[in-house]
Structures are given as C-alpha cells and as structure tokens.
Amino acid sequence: MGLGVGRKRGEAVLEMADVIPEDAPIPDxxxxxxxxxxxxxDVARLSGVSKKTVSRVINQSPLVRGDTRERVQKxxxxxxxxxxxxxxxLASQRSFLLGLVYDNPNAQYVVKIxxxxxxxxxxxxxxxxxxxCDRTSPGLAAEVRHFVERQKLDGVILLPPVSENEQVAAELxxxxxxxxxxxxxxxxxxxxxxxxxxxxxxxEVAEHLADLxxxxxxxxxxxxxxxxxxxxxxxxxxxxxxxxxxxDPALVEEGAYTFESGEAAAEKLLSRPDRPTxxxxxxxxxxxxxxxxxYRMGLRVPEELSVVGFDDSPLASRLWPSxxxxxxxxxxxxxxxxxxxxxxxxNPGTPPATDSIVVARLVIRESTARAP
Amino acid sequence: MGLGVGRKRGEAVLEMADVIPEDAPIPDxxxxxxxxxxxxxDVARLSGVSKKTVSRVINQSPLVRGDTRERVQKxxxxxxxxxxxxxxxLASQRSFLLGLVYDNPNAQYVVKIxxxxxxxxxxxxxxxxxxxCDRTSPGLAAEVRHFVERQKLDGVILLPPVSENEQVAAELxxxxxxxxxxxxxxxxxxxxxxxxxxxxxxxEVAEHLADLxxxxxxxxxxxxxxxxxxxxxxxxxxxxxxxxxxxDPALVEEGAYTFESGEAAAEKLLSRPDRPTxxxxxxxxxxxxxxxxxYRMGLRVPEELSVVGFDDSPLASRLWPSxxxxxxxxxxxxxxxxxxxxxxxxNPGTPPATDSIVVARLVIRESTARAP
DNA sequence: ATGAAAGCGCTAACAA
DNA sequence: TTGTTAGCGCTTTCAT
Numbered sequence: 001m002g003l004g005v006g007r008k009r010g011e012a013v014l015e016m017a018d019v020i021p022e023d024a025p026i027p028d029x030x031x032x033x034x035x036x037x038x039x040x041x042d043v044a045r046l047s048g049v050s051k052k053t054v055s056r057v058i059n060q061s062p063l064v065r066g067d068t069r070e071r072v073q074k075x076x077x078x079x080x081x082x083x084x085x086x087x088x089x090l091a092s093q094r095s096f097l098l099g100l101v102y103d104n105p106n107a108q109y110v111v112k113i114x115x116x117x118x119x120x121x122x123x124x125x126x127x128x129x130x131x132x133c134d135r136t137s138p139g140l141a142a143e144v145r146h147f148v149e150r151q152k153l154d155g156v157i158l159l160p161p162v163s164e165n166e167q168v169a170a171e172l173x174x175x176x177x178x179x180x181x182x183x184x185x186x187x188x189x190x191x192x193x194x195x196x197x198x199x200x201x202x203x204e205v206a207e208h209l210a211d212l213x214x215x216x217x218x219x220x221x222x223x224x225x226x227x228x229x230x231x232x233x234x235x236x237x238x239x240x241x242x243x244x245x246x247x248d249p250a251l252v253e254e255g256a257y258t259f260e261s262g263e264a265a266a267e268k269l270l271s272r273p274d275r276p277t278x279x280x281x282x283x284x285x286x287x288x289x290x291x292x293x294x295y296r297m298g299l300r301v302p303e304e305l306s307v308v309g310f311d312d313s314p315l316a317s318r319l320w321p322s323x324x325x326x327x328x329x330x331x332x333x334x335x336x337x338x339x340x341x342x343x344x345x346x347n348p349g350t351p352p353a354t355d356s357i358v359v360a361r362l363v364i365r366e367s368t369a370r371a372p
Numbered sequence: 373m374g375l376g377v378g379r380k381r382g383e384a385v386l387e388m389a390d391v392i393p394e395d396a397p398i399p400d401x402x403x404x405x406x407x408x409x410x411x412x413x414d415v416a417r418l419s420g421v422s423k424k425t426v427s428r429v430i431n432q433s434p435l436v437r438g439d440t441r442e443r444v445q446k447x448x449x450x451x452x453x454x455x456x457x458x459x460x461x462l463a464s465q466r467s468f469l470l471g472l473v474y475d476n477p478n479a480q481y482v483v484k485i486x487x488x489x490x491x492x493x494x495x496x497x498x499x500x501x502x503x504x505c506d507r508t509s510p511g512l513a514a515e516v517r518h519f520v521e522r523q524k525l526d527g528v529i530l531l532p533p534v535s536e537n538e539q540v541a542a543e544l545x546x547x548x549x550x551x552x553x554x555x556x557x558x559x560x561x562x563x564x565x566x567x568x569x570x571x572x573x574x575x576e577v578a579e580h581l582a583d584l585x586x587x588x589x590x591x592x593x594x595x596x597x598x599x600x601x602x603x604x605x606x607x608x609x610x611x612x613x614x615x616x617x618x619x620d621p622a623l624v625e626e627g628a629y630t631f632e633s634g635e636a637a638a639e640k641l642l643s644r645p646d647r648p649t650x651x652x653x654x655x656x657x658x659x660x661x662x663x664x665x666x667y668r669m670g671l672r673v674p675e676e677l678s679v680v681g682f683d684d685s686p687l688a689s690r691l692w693p694s695x696x697x698x699x700x701x702x703x704x705x706x707x708x709x710x711x712x713x714x715x716x717x718x719n720p721g722t723p724p725a726t727d728s729i730v731v732a733r734l735v736i737r738e739s740t741a742r743a744p
Numbered sequence: 745a746t747g748a749a750a751g752c753g754c755t756a757a758c759a760a
Numbered sequence: 761t762t763g764t765t766a767g768c769g770c771t772t773t774c775a776t
Contacts, residue, residue: 039753050763055755063761085523086462087753090768095458096523097501107483107686114502127501127523129469130486151457151468151499259690288690295692314479315690318631318660320667411769422747427771435745459769462752751772759764 038081047075058083089152098126098341099156101144101168103135105257108313109330113159113182116334124342129153135162141171148177155179155341157334164227178344180337184228191344191353194337198228198310199235201326201360202282205308206239208324208362209278213371214306218251218269218276220262220286229257232282232310251276255286262289270297270305277305277371284309284316287323291367302369312363321366328360410453419447430455461524470498470713471528473516473540475507477629480685481702485531485554488706496714501525507534513543520549527551527713529706536599550716552709556600563716563725566709570600570682571607573698573732574654577680578611580696580734581650585743586678587617590641590648592627592634592658601629604654604682623648627658634661642669642677649677649743656681656688659695663739674741684735693738700732 040058044051049072056064057072064072075081089095098121104110110132118128131147133140140162148156155178162168163181169188172179182194209217219236222229240247250272253265262281266289269276281287287309291301299305301321309316312327336356343353412430416423421444428436429444436444447453461467470493476482482504490500503519505512512534520528527550534540535553541560544551554566581589591608594601612619622644625637634653638661641648653659659681663673671677673693681688684699708728715725 041753051754052756052764053762056762059755065761068761082522084462084753086458086467087768088755090456090458090462090770091753091755093768107479111479111482115504118502118504127503127519129499130490130502131499132487132490147499150454285690292690292692315687318657318664318687319691320664413769423770424747424772425745428746431771437745440745456769459752460771462754463769463771465752745776747774747776749773749775752770754768756767757765760762 037084038079040081040083042079043072043075043081046079047072093152094154095152096126097129097151097153098338099129099131099148099151099153100159101131101133101147101156101162102159103133103162104159106311106313109311110159112330113157113334113337116331116336117157117338118334119331120335120338120342124346126154126338126342133162135165140165141167144168145171145175145177148172149175153177154345157337157341158182160184160228161226178341180341182333182337184231186355187227189352190355191340194333194340194356195358196228196328196333197231197235197357197359198326198328199231199238199360201310201328201362202232202235202280203239203242204362205280205310205326206236206245207243208364208368209280209306209308210240210243210245212278212306212368214276214278215245215371216251216274216276216278217245217247218253218266218279219247220253220255220265220269220279220281220290222282223254223256226257229282236280255282257283257285259285259289262286263293264289266290266293270294270299278308278368279305280308282310284311284313284323284325287325287367288315288319291319291323302367304372306368306371308368310360316363317365319367324365324368325363326360327363329358333358409456410451412453412455414451415444415447415453418451419444465524466526467524468498469501469523469525470710471501471503471520471523471525472531473503473505473519473528473534474531475505475534476531478683478685481683482531484702485529485706485709488703488708489529489710490706491703492707492710492714496718498526498710498714505534507537512537513539516540517543517547517549520544521547525549526717529709529713530554532556532600533598550713552713554705554709556603558727559599561724562727563712566705566712566728567730568600568700568705569603569729569731570698570700571603571610571732573682573700573734574604574607574652575611575614576734577652577682577696577698578608578617579615580736580740581652581678581680582612582615582617584650584678584740586648586650587743588623588646588648588650589617589619590623590625590638590651591619592625592637592641592651592653592662594654595626595628598629601654608652627654629655629657631657631661634658635665636661638662638665642666642671650680650740651677652680654682656683656685656695656697659697659739660687660691663691663695674739676744678740678743680740682732688735689737691739696737696740697735698732699735701730705730 040051040054043054054072057069085096102110121128158181160182163183181188181192184196184198221233253268255261255265279290281290287307290307294301294305301307309323309325312325316323316325340353412423412426415426426444429441457468474482493500530553532554535555553560553564556568556570593605627633627637651662653662659679662679666673666677673679681695681697684697688695688697712725
C-alpha cells in the first residue's frame with residue numbers, strides 16, 4: 001500500500017503501513033519492523049513530510065511549524081533515527097571531528113587535555129582524532145595540513161610546544177581550517193588562543209622562597225626553545241624583583257626539562273662553596289633530579305635545602321618529601337579550547353571571541369621551609 | 373572543447389584542454405588549472421577512462437591493464453588527486469577511523485598505547501578516535517556501541533580494564549564491529565586479543581627476592597576487580613613456590629593501585645614486630661607509597677627493606693632509590709593491537725589470527741638488595 | 745578489461 | 761512554511 005510500489009533497492013520495509021495518515025497515531029514499536037538503520041527517507045515517509053523538512057528538523061531550522069516539527073520528532077524518536085554523519089558531512093563539507101595536535105613529552109598533560117577537550121566536544125556531538133607529531137620534523141606544517149584535509153576535520157587544537165610553530169598555524173589558516181592554539185604568550189588573535197599564564201605561578205614561587213628568607217636561590221631554567229620557559233623565567237625574575245631579592249647569575253643553570261638535566265644542574269649548583277639554600281627547577285622532572293642529588297649529597301630537604309618544581313605532575317605528590325610546585329588547570333584548558341573551537345564552528349557569524357586565560361598557581365607541600 | 377559543454381555545477385575547470393588525447397603527453401602543472409580539490413571525475417576525464425576504472429586503480433583492483441593503470445596513476449600524481457574519505461566511506465560503509473576505548477588511570481600507559489596504535493594505523497591510512505569512558509557506568513556497553521556506530525568506526529581497540537568487560541565485547545560483536553581486546557588472560561578468541569603476561573613478570577619478582585635471601589616477604593596485591601591483579605598474584609605465588617619460599621598470609625594486604633593505599637598497607641606491614649625484609653607492591657604507585665612510609669619510619673631502602681613495584685612508570689626511575697619494577701612493552705602492544713585489527717579490516721577473508729603475546733619482564737634498579 | 749547508471753544518506757538552491 | 765530537484769564524490773551492480 002502507499003509508496004510500497006515505487007520503493008528502491010535497500011529501502012526499509014515496513015510490515016504494517018508505509019504512510020501514516022496525518023491524524024492517525026504513530027504505531028508503537030516501529031523499530032521492530034525496520035530491517036536496517038533508518039534513514040531520513042524513512043522518517044519522511046512515516047511522518048508524511050518531505051526529506052527536506054526532516055532535514056530542517058534535524059538541523060533545528062526555525063522554518064518548520066511547531067506541530068510539523070513535533071510530528072517528525074516523534075517519528076524520529078520512535079524509530080530511533082540518527083543522521084548518518086558521513087552523508088551529512090559529504091553534503092555539507094563537515095566531519096564532526098576535531099583534531100588534537102601535540103608534541104608534548106608529558107603524558108599526564110596530554111591525557112588531561114584530551115579529557116577536557118572530550119568533555120566539551122561530546123556535548124556538541126564531536127569526536128576527537130589525536131595526532132602526536134614531531135616538532136623538529138621539516139615537513140611538519142604540510143603533514144598537519146594533510147591530516148586535517150584528509151579527514152576534513154572541522155577544527156584542530158594545538159598544544160604547546162607545537163602550538164608555538166607559526167608555520168603550522170599559517171598552513172592551517174591557508175587551508176581554511178579553524179584552529180585554537182594553547183599558548184603561554186599572546187602571539188595570535190585571541191579568538192585562536194587559550195592563554196596560560198605560567199609566569200604568574202613562577203612569580204609566586206619567587207615570592208614564596210623570598211618570604212621564607214631565602215637569599216641564595218638556585219634557578220634551573222627550562223630550554224630556550226620553549227616559550228613557556230621564557231614566561232616562567234620572566235615571572236620568576238619579576239617575583240624576585242618585587243621582593244627585592246637578587247638572582248646571582250652564577251646560580252642560574254639551563255636544563256632541558258628532563259630528570260637527568262635536573263640532576264646535572266643540581267650537581268653544579270650544590271657543589272659550590274656558597275651553595276644555594278633553595279632551588280627552583282622549572283619543572284617537576286628536573287626538581288626530582290634535584291631531590292635525588294640532594295639525597296646523594298646527604299642534604300636534608302627541606303631543612304637544609306628547599307626545592308620547588310613546576311607542573312604538579314603525579315611525581316610531585318609522590319616524591320619524598322612531596323614537592324612544592326605550581327599547578328595549571330590543564331583539563332579546564334582543554335575544555336576552553338574545545339568550547340572556543342566549537343563555538344566558531346557551530347556559530348560562524350559570531351563576533352571574535354574574547355581572551356581565554358588560565359593562571360598557574362603555587363601549591364605548597366613539604367619540600368620548602370625557612371632558610372637555614 | 374570536449375566535455376566542456378555538459379559540465380555540471382562545481383566541475384573543475386581546466387583552461388587548456390579537458391580531455392587529453394590517448395597519445396598526447398600529460399601537460400605539466402595541471403594542478404595550476406584546477407580551481408578546487410580534484411575529484412575522481414577530473415582524473416577520469418583527464419586520463420580518458422571512466423570513473424570506475426579510476427576507482428579500480430585507487431583500490432588496487434587487478435582488473436586493470438598495466439598501461440591503463442599507469443596512465444591513470446600519472447594523472448593522479450600530476451593533479452595531486454586524493455580520494456575523499458567521506459565519499460568513499462558513504463559508498464562503501466567504511467570510515468577509515470579506528471577507536472580506542474579505555475578507562476585506565478595511568479596516563480603514561482594510555483599515551484604509549486596511543487603512540488603504538490598510531491604508528492601502525494598511519495601506515496595503513498587510518499586515524500584514531502579516542503574514547504575514555506567510565507567502567508562503572510551502567511550504560512557503558514550501549515554508550516560504546518553508540519560511539520562506534522555514530523562514526524561508523526572500522527574497528528576498536530579496548531584497553532584494560534574495560535577490555536575485560538564482556539558486555540561491551542558482546543555489544544560490539546552484535547553491532548558487527550571488529551574489535552581487539554588487550555587482555556591479561558585469554559578470555560576471548562585469539563583473533564580478538566592481544567595478551568600480556570603480567571604473571572611472568574610477577575614470578576620473576578618472586579624469584580629475584582627469593583634469590584636475594586628474603587624469606588619474610590610482604591605483599592600488597594592489586595584490587596580484585598582487575599584481572600591483571602589476579603594474574604600478578606598467580607605469577608608471584610608461583611614464583612615463590614618455585615623457590616620454595618612461603619608467603620605468610622599475615623603479610624598480605626590488598627591495595628587499590630593508588631599511592632595512598634600503598635601507604636596504608638605499608639604502615640600495617642611495617643609496624644608488625646616481625647616486619648618483612650622486602651615488600652612487593654603490585655604497581656609503582658603503591659610502591660611509591662611504601663617508600664614514603666619507609667622514610668617516615670627511618671627504614672633505609674634497600675639496606676633494611678627491599679621494595680619492588682610493577683609497571684615501570686616514570687615514577688619508578690625518578691624515585692629515590694629508583695625502583696626495581698616490572699616492565700611491559702606498552703607501545704608494542706598498541707602496535708600489535710592496531711595491526712591485528714587493520715589486518716582483519718583490510719583483508720577480511722584471512723584465516724583467524726594467531727595469538728599475540730607480550731611478556732612482562734623484571735627491571736632491577738636500586739630498591740632491592742640482599743636480605744639483612 | 746572497461747563502462748553506464750544507479751545508488752550511499754544527506755544538504756542546498758530554487759520554487760511553490 | 762514546505763517540497764522538488766540536483767548534487768556531494770565515491771562504489772557498485774550489471775552489462776559489454
């Protein structure tokens with residue numbers, strides 16, 4: 001009956017009725033009678049409207065009368081229709097996929113960001129495709145572009161330190177791909193950026209140590225190639241300046257953000273005749289190295305040496321003594337980045353987004369005490 | 373000229389020629405003349421064959437003559453044609469996406485697996501969609517199914533402990549979705565499984581401690597809800613039995629794989645009058661807790677107390693003293709899982725895959741020594 | 745070995 | 761407000 005005749009290959013088959021009359025109730029358990037995943041055609045037929053109207057309902061277009069919308073929605077719910085994302089994407093040049101590009105050695109950081117991003121994306125019906133990469137690879141920008149174009153990603157989030165790569169950003173812009181960069185300093189438009197103020201946390205470290213009476217402070221900086229290292233440096237020096245405490249250049253070492261480089265730097269600093277009473281290592285890994293050297297040299301922490309790290313990694317709370325460090329709300333950063341991106345995807349005509357800023361804060365634990 | 377007239381909306385426009393005669397050389401720099409991403413139609417037109425033949429070339433069908441294939445391939449390379457994955461997927465019910473489902477608190481583990489999976493998937497042109505989940509959620513199986521169906525994932529990899537959930541596996545099977553489970557014990561067909569033998573590593577721990585002369589050995593087991601905890605338990609007891617060393621039930625505690633639970637268990641064990649001379653904690657987190665308690669109680673490690681962990685997390689090598697522990701080749705597991713999955717996707721008609729097994733091995737560091 | 749035509753399930757342009 | 765008609769770019773019958 002009804003359209004039963006002109007049905008094409010693969011059309012869903014209903015056993016009772018094809019078209020449901022306007023005024024008839026929609027039968028229960030229609031899903032039982034569908035032999036395969038329902039399509040927009042099934043919904044259209046069953047609710048007696050055109051494909052396009054169903055499409056309008058799906059896409060929340062205002063151009064549908066209330067009762068029509070309701071009727072269609074009822075059929076959708078009844079037969080459990082869910083639009084096919086591939087088809088939708090093919091027709092509208094979207095994919096409902098976001099990308100996450102990173103080259104960060106810190107697993108905790110990456111996973112936390114992923115969690116935050118996913119929390120926001122799931123709400124909006126987006127999935128996340130991950131893409132670790134090699135910052136030093138010459139073809140990086142092209143490779144990232146290929147990644148987004150291949151799957152037609154609707155947008156990408158870039159984590160530090162790849163986020164600092166201008167070529168990558170430029171390539172994405174050229175490919176017309178929306179992106180959000182997680183950055184330590186405002187080097188892009190604020191609608192493309194989630195900023196984290198590492199420097200504020202570093203300044204708090206300086207003040208904390210100064211307030212504990214430390215005057216000979218050792219400092220293990222991060223590698224120059226990381227923007228965050230500069231920011232931490234700036235903040236630390238600024239904090240010391242605020243407390244009018246000097247930083248002896250002889251007590252400054254540059255580390256590589258690794259455990260081993262922390263050990264090496266600590267060995268230099270702690271074998272000086274005028275060894276520092278406190279050391280600020282620019283990340284927890286290096287601070288762990290400092291602790292190890294202190295133990296080896298028989299220095300008690302914090303009684304004879306205060307140690308501060310940065311990142312609040314799992315390490316920080318599990319070391320002995322637990323590390324005074326600096327914490328960034330990482331998961332929140334992921335959420336903010338995803339929300340910012342999705343906002344622009346879903347609502348392209350909105351005014352440019354405002355700044356998104358998170359601030360690093362000091363976490364005081366057991367590894368710091370008054371200067372001896 | 374040529375097909376210039378019947379051209380449809382959106383057709384690529386060439387400035388010089390539409391059809392290239394059979395015997396004419398293919399012009400250089402054709403990409404310049406294409407106003408948008410080239411499609412299969414462009415390739416077909418330029419190489420003077422039908423869409424279908426181009427499709428055959430793309431899909432490596434043997435039903436194409438050598439010279440035809442070559443000619444088509446030349447055009448593909450020249451204009452930089454890359455098939456649209458959405459269109460391909462829509463027509464052939466694929467997505468070129470793999471899923472990774474996990475509920476693992478260990479960030480290092482997750483990231484390493486992701487790396488391994490990606491290494492294998494990139495080679496095959498697959499991308500990875502990540503899906504952390506909540507093992508305790510009642511709707512988990514349905515939710516995972518929804519995840520794979522929504523994006524029509526070509527396959528999923530399940531990590532422990534979600535991988536141990538039979539409902540999830542059953543739901544995936546019902547949805548006709550290929551999956552590979554990373555498991556500590558063979559509870560599924562071997563074509564669906566990558567096995568890791570935790571128990572072997574645990575047995576090595578037992579032998580190591582026994583060989584160092586320890587007879588009063590404390591043991592902090594993992595939570596019963598983890599299959600790996602059972603396997604580690606089995607292996608440990610087996611190893612002890614092989615060395616004819618007994619395990620005093622009074623020296624056995626159950627932990628929760630957390631730092632705090634390790635501390636709590638260690639406090640009980642170490643405050644006994646007949647305190648153990650060695651403690652095996654079933655993961656590094658708990659072992660870190662043991663170390664902390666030992667320091668608090670003034671026990672020197674390893675002189676007075678040997679401590680062994682499991683996982684070889686970053687923690688293990690950064691603690692002081694560094695932890696003797698057990699290592700699993702995590703990245704390789706990810707690779708194996710992905711290869712196994714892709715093999716089945718790309719080549720559905722192959723005989724059921726054989727076992728994929730990795731073995732956990734003891735890593736001796738500074739936290740173990742001869743019994744006092 | 746190759747091709748024509750009809751889909752895949754959806755959106756978009758243009759009518760009505 | 762709603763429907764009609766073409767697509768999106770590819771694969772798949774089924775011919776030839």
